[in-house]
Amino acid sequence: MPAPKERKWDELKGWKELAEISPGAIVPGVPTSPEYLTGDWRVERPIWDEDKCTHCLLCWVFCPEDAIMLNISEDGKVVKMIGIDYDYCKGCGICVRACPPKIHALEMAPEEV
Amino acid sequence: MAKRKTTRMALTGNEAMAFAMKQINPDVVAAYPITPATQIVELFSKYVADGEVDTEFVPVESEHSAMSACVGASAAGARVMTGTASQGLALMHEILYIASALRLPITMCVVNRTLSAPINIHCDHSDTMGSRDAGWIQIYTENVQEAYASTIVGVRTAEKANLPVMVTTDGFVLSHGMESLDVFDDEDVREFLGQRKPLYNVLDVDNPITVGPLDLQDYFFEHKRGQIEAMFEAKKHIYDAHREFAEFFGVELPVFMEPYRLDDAEYAIVVLGSSAGTGKEVVDDLRDEKGMKVGLLRLRIFRPFPYEELQQVLGKVKYLAVMDRADSLNTMGGPVATEIARALYHFSERPIIHSFVYGLGGRDVPPENFYEVIEKMQWIAAGNTPDRMVTYVGVRE
Amino acid sequence: MAQKAKTLRDLARMKRALAPGHRACAGCPFPVIVKLVMSATDYPLVVANATGCMEVTTTIFPYTAWPVNWIHNAFENAAATISGVEAAYKALKRKGKIPADKEIKFVAFGGDGGTYDIGLQALSGALERGHNFLYILYNNEGYMNTGIQRSSATPKYASTTTSPAGKVIPGKLQWRKEITDIIIAHNPAYAAQASPAFWSDLIRKVQKALEADGPSFINVISPCQPGWNYPPDLSIDLTKLAVETKYWPLYEYKNGGWKVNYKPRKPLPVIEFLKPQRRYKHILNRPELIEEIQQEVEKRWERLLKLEEAFPLKE
Ligand SMILES: Cc1ncc(C[n+]2csc(CCOP(=O)(O)OP(=O)(O)O)c2C)c(N)n1
Ligand code: SF4
Ligand code: SF4
Ligand code: SF4
Ligand SMILES: [Mg+2]
Numbered sequence: 001m002p003a004p005k006e007r008k009w010d011e012l013k014g015w016k017e018l019a020e021i022s023p024g025a026i027v028p029g030v031p032t033s034p035e036y037l038t039g040d041w042r043v044e045r046p047i048w049d050e051d052k053c054t055h056c057l058l059c060w061v062f063c064p065e066d067a068i069m070l071n072i073s074e075d076g077k078v079v080k081m082i083g084i085d086y087d088y089c090k091g092c093g094i095c096v097r098a099c100p101p102k103i104h105a106l107e108m109a110p111e112e113v
Numbered sequence: 114m115a116k117r118k119t120t121r122m123a124l125t126g127n128e129a130m131a132f133a134m135k136q137i138n139p140d141v142v143a144a145y146p147i148t149p150a151t152q153i154v155e156l157f158s159k160y161v162a163d164g165e166v167d168t169e170f171v172p173v174e175s176e177h178s179a180m181s182a183c184v185g186a187s188a189a190g191a192r193v194m195t196g197t198a199s200q201g202l203a204l205m206h207e208i209l210y211i212a213s214a215l216r217l218p219i220t221m222c223v224v225n226r227t228l229s230a231p232i233n234i235h236c237d238h239s240d241t242m243g244s245r246d247a248g249w250i251q252i253y254t255e256n257v258q259e260a261y262a263s264t265i266v267g268v269r270t271a272e273k274a275n276l277p278v279m280v281t282t283d284g285f286v287l288s289h290g291m292e293s294l295d296v297f298d299d300e301d302v303r304e305f306l307g308q309r310k311p312l313y314n315v316l317d318v319d320n321p322i323t324v325g326p327l328d329l330q331d332y333f334f335e336h337k338r339g340q341i342e343a344m345f346e347a348k349k350h351i352y353d354a355h356r357e358f359a360e361f362f363g364v365e366l367p368v369f370m371e372p373y374r375l376d377d378a379e380y381a382i383v384v385l386g387s388s389a390g391t392g393k394e395v396v397d398d399l400r401d402e403k404g405m406k407v408g409l410l411r412l413r414i415f416r417p418f419p420y421e422e423l424q425q426v427l428g429k430v431k432y433l434a435v436m437d438r439a440d441s442l443n444t445m446g447g448p449v450a451t452e453i454a455r456a457l458y459h460f461s462e463r464p465i466i467h468s469f470v471y472g473l474g475g476r477d478v479p480p481e482n483f484y485e486v487i488e489k490m491q492w493i494a495a496g497n498t499p500d501r502m503v504t505y506v507g508v509r510e
Numbered sequence: 511m512a513q514k515a516k517t518l519r520d521l522a523r524m525k526r527a528l529a530p531g532h533r534a535c536a537g538c539p540f541p542v543i544v545k546l547v548m549s550a551t552d553y554p555l556v557v558a559n560a561t562g563c564m565e566v567t568t569t570i571f572p573y574t575a576w577p578v579n580w581i582h583n584a585f586e587n588a589a590a591t592i593s594g595v596e597a598a599y600k601a602l603k604r605k606g607k608i609p610a611d612k613e614i615k616f617v618a619f620g621g622d623g624g625t626y627d628i629g630l631q632a633l634s635g636a637l638e639r640g641h642n643f644l645y646i647l648y649n650n651e652g653y654m655n656t657g658i659q660r661s662s663a664t665p666k667y668a669s670t671t672t673s674p675a676g677k678v679i680p681g682k683l684q685w686r687k688e689i690t691d692i693i694i695a696h697n698p699a700y701a702a703q704a705s706p707a708f709w710s711d712l713i714r715k716v717q718k719a720l721e722a723d724g725p726s727f728i729n730v731i732s733p734c735q736p737g738w739n740y741p742p743d744l745s746i747d748l749t750k751l752a753v754e755t756k757y758w759p760l761y762e763y764k765n766g767g768w769k770v771n772y773k774p775r776k777p778l779p780v781i782e783f784l785k786p787q788r789r790y791k792h793i794l795n796r797p798e799l800i801e802e803i804q805q806e807v808e809k810r811w812e813r814l815l816k817l818e819e820a821f822p823l824k825e
Contacts, residue, residue, distance in 0.1 A: 009572040012331060019339035023275070023312045024216035025332075025571065027323035033531030033568070033575040041536055057518035061709055062746045064534065064541040066527040079519045088530035092537030093743030108743075140601040143594060169601035171593055174635030181587035181632065185558065185594025188581055191601060193594075211583055315579040316599055318554035318614055325582035326569035336571075 003087045004034050034088075038065065042091030044108045048084055052105035055080045059095035059106060068095060116363030119295035126287035129257045129294060130196065130222045130280070131156035133264035135166055136302035139220075140191035143171035143182035145201060148234045149284040150224040153196040176201035180208035180219075187217035188324050190314035192268070192306075195219065198284060199226035199240045206244060209277075213248025214340055215324060216312055218271030218278070221249075222264060225386065225438075226284040227474045235475020236284035238385060239439040242448050248340060250278040250347055251416040253385040255371075257282075257292035262366055265302055266358045272309050273350035276343055283387040285475065297362060305361045344417050351414065369419035371411040372426050374400060378408030380490055381430040381464070383453060385412050385438065388471070388478045392436075395483035407487060412449065420456035427457060432490040433464035436482075436506075438472045446470055446503030465493060468503040482506045512613075513552045514717050521713070524549035532575035534567040537742025539749065540648045540732045541568075541575075542706045544619070547646055548578060550716035553615040556599075558592040560624030561585035563655040563734075564648060586628040589636035589645060592618040596641045615720050616643040622663035623653045626689050637696040637725045644719045645727045647689065650734035658737045662687050666806070667799055668789045670737075675792035680799065685806060690729045694763050699724030702762035705731050707750035711760055711771055722764070731758045739788035751783040756811045767823035770814055780804045 009032060013021075021028055060068040060081065067089040071080045084095075091111065099106040124132060131153045134142070142161075144154045161170045171186075173179045179195050187193045197205065202223060212219050227237040241251060252267060254260040263280045271278040282288050313322055328336055355368045373393050375381060384392050389411035399405040410426060412419075427433060437447020445451060446468025457463045469486050472478045485506050493499065515521045526548040528541045540563070548555060556579045559565040565582045568575040583591040596616045602608045620629055625647045633645060652670050653659040660673040666685050669675035673682035693701050699722035704712040712730065719726035733740070733748045740748065752758035755778045760771040780803055784790045793799045 013335070015335040015338040015342070018332075018335050019342065022336070022572075023339070024214065024324070025326065025328055025336040026313050027326055027569070027572055027574045028313075030321050030323050030574050030580075031529035031531075031577050033529045033573040036531040036533075036573045038531060038533070057522060060522060061518050061545070062539075062542055062706070064538055064745075065532075066530045066541075066545070070522055072523060076523050079522045085530065090536035092745070093741075094537055094539075094746055097743050097747060140605065141594065141597045143597070167601070167604055169597040169604075171597045172639065173590065173593070174631060174638070178587060178590035178593070178632045178635055181583055181590035182594030182597065184583050185581065185591035185596075186598035186601075187594075189556075189595045189598035189602070190607075191598035193598075207584055208587070315556050315581050315595060316602070316608065316614065318556070318579055321577065321579045323569055323574035323576055323580045326571045326574055327566050328571045332571045 003037060007035050008032070009035055037087045038090055039087045042089060042111050044091045044093065045086065045089065045111050046084055046091070046093065046095050046106050047109050049105045052103055053081055054103055056100065057081065058098045058100065062094050062098045064092065064094065065090055117301045117361070118298055121293055122296055123291055123293045124257060125289050125291050126257045126260050126282040127152035127224065127289065128156060129261040130264050130282070131160070132296060133261050134194055135160045136297070136299045137194065137265065137268055137306060138166045138303060139168050139194040141169045141171065141183070141186035141193045142195060143173050143179045143186065144195045145173050145176045145179045145197065147176070147198050147201040149226055149288045150196050150198040150201070150222065153222055176204040177208065180205040180212065183219045184208060184212050184215065184217060187212070187219050188215060189316045190309065190311040192309045193219045194221065196222035196224070198224040199228055202240045202244060203228055206247070209244050209247035209249060211325070212277045216275040216340070216343065218275055218309070220264070220268045220271050220278050220280065223279045223281045224284045224288045225281050233474040234284070236286055237438045237473045237475070241279060241281055242439040245416060245448060248276065248344065249416060250274065250276055250351070250414070252278065252280045252414050253412065254280065254282055254287070255387055255389050255411060257287060257290070258294040259366065260287060261294055261296060262364065265305070266354055266366060268306055269358065270351055270354040273354050274343065274347040275312050276347055281386070286387045301362070305358070347417050367413055369414045369422050370426070371413060373409040373411065375408035375410060375426055377406055379406040379431045380434070380487060381407070381427060382409045382434045382436060382483065382486060383412055383449060384409065384436040385415065385449065388436070388438070391478055391480055392483050395480050399487060415449070418452055418456070423453060423456050424460065427453070427464065428460055428462065430464040432494050433466045434469055434486045434490050435466060436469045436471055436486060440470045440473070467493060467499065469506050470503060471506040476507050478507070515550055515713055521546070521549040524552055526577060528568060529575040529577060531573055532568045533570055534563065535735050535742070537735050537745045539706055539745040540564050542746070543646070543648050543730050543732055546706065546709055546712050547617060547716050550713035551720055553613065553720060555579070556595055556614060556616050557581070558583070558588045558595065558618040560588035560620035560629055562621035562624055563650070564619055564621065566655055585624055587632050588618040588620045588624060588629060589633040592616050592643045593636045593639065593641045596643055618643060618645045620645065620647055621654070622647065622649045622651055623661045626662045626687060634696065637693065637698055640724050642723070643725055644716070645725070647727070647729045648732040649729055650732045650737055651686070652734065652737050654734045654737045663689065666803065667793045669792060670789070680793055680796070693727045698727055700726035700762070700764050701728070703729045703758065703760060705749040705753050705758055705760060707746050708753060708760060708772065715762060737789070740786045744786055748783065748786065751778065754778045755780045755783040756807050757783050759811060759814055761814060762823065764823055764825070767821045768814065768817040769823035770818050780807050
């Protein structure tokens with residue numbers, strides 16, 4: 001999920017507006033967390049080698065951040081990994097360990113500062 | 114104001130409240146037994162068993178879960194009711210605040226009973242007074258007829274204000290006392306209440322929402338401010354609900370308070386619940402036999418606190434006795450006295466106020482209590498200053 | 511009939527992951543559990559969540575990561591809250607206010623503190639009443655949200671901030687209680703133990719639980735990076751090691767019968783699971799304590815095999 005273009009919650013809202021859109025403190029229009037980027041938590045980043053990738057999706061299923069980007073064909077039959085969403089990737093390294101050792105399409109590298 | 118058909122019945126307070134619940138036919142009732150409210154839960158279970166309602170009855174394992182399930186059901190758009198007393202209300206305490214902050218119009222029949230320790234099953238108001246700041250509208254009733262009607266108007270009030278409502282009766286005095294009353298037809302009650310229109314609904318799976326998120330320093334105050342405003346607005350909703358009730362059924366209920374012979378009163382007593390009846394008799398005696406200018410104010414709705422209305426009716430009184438059936442253990446007496454003092458404070462002409470605590474743990478409330486209260490106020494009027502802000506009536510020294 | 515995912519591709523097509531931007535620690539695996547639970551089927555879901563790390567990190571206002579309807583009430587009452595939601599659903603359906611063919615499933619998520627300890631009564635009540643809901647226990651073996659205190663799920667000898675390893679006392683002194691056994695004693699429609707590393711076993715269990723007629727329960731192991739104190743990339747590996755060492759048996763219960771879903775051919779010694787976790791560092795050089803843990807693992811495993819033999823699960 002790439003970061004949304006429309007950012008609805010950047011500005012702090014006053015109580016009157018909240019009473020309208022967030023009665024009882026609910027959050028409408030969920031999920032809203034994609035407006036909050038967690039990429040700057042990273043100290044290391046996973047690097048993906050597209051050529052080696054077999055699109056097995058093991059990295060996707062075990063990524064806690066939903067930061068493995070997928071392309072799903074219209075008929076839903078083909079699901080391909082297309083990269084890592086560095087807006088959210090926290091650099092935990094789980095995907096690297098999930099990628100089958102024989103394929104080794106992911107590797108950790110220091111985060112450039 | 115066409116009067117709807119009524120039927121005369123003889124019922125106890127618990128029976129009348131359970132009967133009102135049957136007529137309301139809520140979507141969900143989650144409740145747990147406790148003396149003296151148990152019968153409400155038992156009778157309602159029987160209505161369910163007999164198919165007289167199509168309510169989903171959730172026989173929970175505690176009052177904490179009762180209120181928790183009510184919150185879940187109300188957030189799912191259902192019309193929700195429950196009942197409890199005393200320790201049960203105390204066990205719900207944590208969730209009472211959540212119900213109101215989530216703006217859920219749950220209606221709860223509370224039978225007032227004191228709080229432990231020592232354990233005691235009889236009436237005083239320490240249970241509901243202990244939840245006075247939980248964000249619930251609180252209605253205290255004087256007799257079985259009013260308890261019945263208030264249960265119905267309570268649901269309407271809750272759903273207009275989108276706030277939860279407690280309707281209370283005095284334990285045993287009303288809950289187990291048989292009175293004759295007029296009840297409406299089931300169809301009329303259901304027509305009057307119509308459908309609930311929720312502010313949001315967690316069963317609306319096509320429009321998902323998050324209910325009960327973590328709210329930190331940057332948003333909590335704004336959300337709380339909104340809830341506080343809802344309590345300000347509740348006043349209007351309370352008046353509207355009672356007016357609509359009167360228009361529909363042709364029966365008037367007092368709204369926030371019931372003033373009794375207060376017009377030119379120099380002395381006044383404020384009291385809640387069933388004791389008002391005895392108080393009125395004493396007022397009659399003092400006025401008619403002894404020529405004293407005494408009146409009484411029965412406070413019916415304690416939350417939101419009707420400070421403007423109180424200023425109007427009590428502003429001219431000289432000596433005000435506030436009788437609380439609960440003590441705040443703050444060395445100043447009862448909570449009603451404290452709040453009335455605050456409401457009247459900024460008037461240049463305001464009564465001298467003294468707090469009286471009476472009837473704790475179900476102690477009888479005979480007329481003598483009221484005579485004693487008035488005597489104490491006369492003693493104050495004679496220029497004496499009590500050494501404490503509170504006097505305890507009806508307790509052995 | 512709902513769609514059921516079998517492959518990772520199916521799971522991806524459901525598009526029901528917990529959204530990114532949540533604040534769980536890097537490598538915290540409970541978002542993986544949530545993704546697997548939500549994506550196992552395409553049933554519309556309503557989720558109740560107990561107070562704890564999951565609730566706190568995924569819903570900091572105004573940023574919620576939940577793509578489905580979600581409600582948090584308090585710490586100890588997720589089961590009572592979902593009971594209420596489910597009761598409302600039943601009543602409104604009966605009264606025709608929800609279309610008869612609209613099927614919604616109810617899921618509660620609670621941590622071990624909210625399940626073994628403070629919320630046990632509410633859960634027991636909801637199970638006994640027979641509400642139709644699935645309770646997922648994400649089990650990180652401690653009160654992590656409040657800073658890693660012991661719970662009755664914390665295993666023996668683990669160091670926590672309220673069972674610290676000291677000069678005299680080597681961490682927690684009690685075995686964790688078997689919550690899944692306690693749940694099974696309620697005779698639920700379905701109960702199981704699962705691990706995210708075994709994702710296909712987990713989603714199959716979720717599907718069975720959601721199809722079961724009555725309450726269901728799945729106890730899912732969910733390591734906590736700071737609480738168990740290990741490098742964050744090991745979260746999923748630990749959930750595999752827990753199973754391969756028989757520390758966390760994968761099994762299920764239905765119709766009065768047990769089935770052990772995975773029997774490691776060459777089980778690893780429990781030390782393999784303990785070693786990477788620094789909550790055990792004070793006992794790693796105390797072989798007699800490790801042996802004690804190994805014996806307990808064997809004892810519980812043998813008991814499970816006996817139950818399976820005596821009461822085999824019949825579908
Ligand atoms: C009644 C009550 N007591 C205590 C707390 C404080 N508290 C919040 S979360 C929590 C621990 C949660 O532990 P667990 O259920 O295991 O979830 P985790 O955070 O480990 O995921 C505690 C003690 C609370 N919120 N409410
Ligand atoms: S490093 Fe962690 S967060 Fe980043 S893509 Fe890999 S698994 Fe996801
Ligand atoms: S785990 Fe490796 S091979 Fe599989 S999709 Fe991810 S990068 Fe490609
Ligand atoms: S403290 Fe533990 S359970 Fe909580 S978010 Fe971090 S890793 Fe997850
Ligand atoms: Mg925990």
